[in-house]
Amino acid sequence: MPQPKQRRTTAGTTTRGGAAGAVDYEALARFRYQLRTFLAFSEQAAKQAGLTPQQHQALLGIKGFVRPGPATVGDIARFLLVRHHSAVELVDRMVKLGLISRFADPEDGRRVLLKLTQKGERKLQSLSRKNVEELRRAASPALRRLLKSSSQPGES
DSSP, X not given: OOOOOOOBOTTSOBSSSOSTTOOOHHHHHHHHHHHXXXXXXXXXXXXXXXXXXXHHHHHHXXXXXXXXXXXXXXXXXXXXXXXXXXXXXXXXXXXXXXXXXXXXXXXXXXXXXXXXXXXXXXXXXXHHHXXXXXIIIIIHHHXXXXXXXXOOTTOO
16 A cells, blocks of 8 residues: 655645654544544444354453453443443343353352353354454554554653
8 A cells, every 4th residue: 555645734744654752643543544444344244153243342351351360240231331231231132142151250259250151152263263363454553653653752
């Protein structure tokens, strides 16, 4: 892809490779575009696997967000940035689909813990492989460039 010429902004900073602390707007714009592209890819992959994007994210949250130990409905609500009652409804649907199971916390019977079923594990593993491949293909160069261009004084 051809690189645009370096341009001066009205403040005297450059949009590419300029002074320390200057924001590389092109890199930021490209990175945000690649984020949106990746999210669209991931949502489409989830739909092709028979899941909603939110179900895919919940599977990922149950498997990888809480360490150590199993996730709770509250953990899923925090991970998905939704209200607790919305997470409860999502969990109910996912249990009915056989993607996750619920069980009582052995230390506190009032808490409900969540675990992926074998079906949920298979779906998450397949989607995760596709997502990692897509991230390697598309997002990494923009992220590296953005982080490099936005380093603060005193950082390397």
